[in-house]
Amino acid sequence: SQQGEEDPQALSIQEGENATMNCSYKTSINNLQWYRQNSGRGLVHLILIRSNEREKHSGRLRVTLDTSKKSSSLLITASRAADTASYFCATERGSGAGGTSYGKLTFGQGTILTVHP
Amino acid sequence: DSGVTQTPKHLITATGQRVTLRCSPRSGDLSVYWYQQSLDQGLQFLIQYYNGEERAKGNILERFSAQQFPDLHSELNLSSLELGDSALYFCASSVATTTGRGDTQYFGPGTRLTVL
Numbered sequence: 711s712q713q714g715e716e717d718p719q720a721l722s723i724q725e726g727e728n729a730t731m732n733c734s735y736k737t738s739i740n741n742l743q744w745y746r747q748n749s750g751r752g753l754v755h756l757i758l759i760r761s762n763e764r765e766k767h768s769g770r771l772r773v774t775l776d777t778s779k780k781s782s783s784l785l786i787t788a789s790r791a792a793d794t795a796s797y798f799c800a801t802e803r804g805s806g807a808g809g810t811s812y813g814k815l816t817f818g819q820g821t822i823l824t825v826h827p
Numbered sequence: 828d829s830g831v832t833q834t835p836k837h838l839i840t841a842t843g844q845r846v847t848l849r850c851s852p853r854s855g856d857l858s859v860y861w862y863q864q865s866l867d868q869g870l871q872f873l874i875q876y877y878n879g880e881e882r883a884k885g886n887i888l889e890r891f892s893a894q895q896f897p898d899l900h901s902e903l904n905l906s907s908l909e910l911g912d913s914a915l916y917f918c919a920s921s922v923a924t925t926t927g928r929g930d931t932q933y934f935g936p937g938t939r940l941t942v943l
Contacts, residue, residue: 753934813875
């Protein structure tokens with residue numbers, strides 16, 4: 711089953727606007743990662759935020775993490791047509807009684823972002 | 828370009844057949860992961876290898892198997908193929924098996940498998 715649930719499932723905006731995508735998850739995590747996928751192609755890693763971090767920036771990307779609410783958001787500022795893609799959050803679970811998670815990522819269903827020029 | 832290579836890019840085969848997907852990780856990466864992406868199941872973790880040893884298993888069918896060789900490349904073997912096995916199969920690599928450090932996983936371009 712999918713750990714992460716993205717919201718919204720689809721987002722359509724104009725160039726220059728900001729895009730915000732949300733991700734919720736169910737179990738404790740070590741980190742949460744965001745990936746971008748252009749139509750049917752490989753996944754591109756965008757940003758990783760660890761469980762002890764609350765916010766991270768990378769260029770036009772801003773990611774927040776609220777472990778108390780088990781949620782994260784990805785903000786893309788000043789969007790461009792080239793940002794059109796599917797965006798996925800992926801969680802690496804925290805170690806429990808069974809030991810470490812060994813890097814297994816659990817992906818959400820993704821948000822399809824369309825940026826109109 | 829992530830530095831992870833996968834071959835072939837496309838594979839079309841018939842039900843009941845067996846195929847092998849190949850992955851070469853980024854230079855220096857010891858961990859290899861396999862994921863399956865389908866319309867109904869989304870992106871699912873299949874299996875992970877670290878330096879030749881299996882480290883974690885996900886939703887991998889018994890008809891599927893994988894291995895990582897001494898040169899660190901990996902192969903995913905899919906046998907007795909069914910229509911439902913049609914999907915994109917991704918390989919990813921990272922520096923090391925994680926103990927919570929959160930190594931970034933770099934994904935290859937994928938192999939699109941079509942079972943007719």
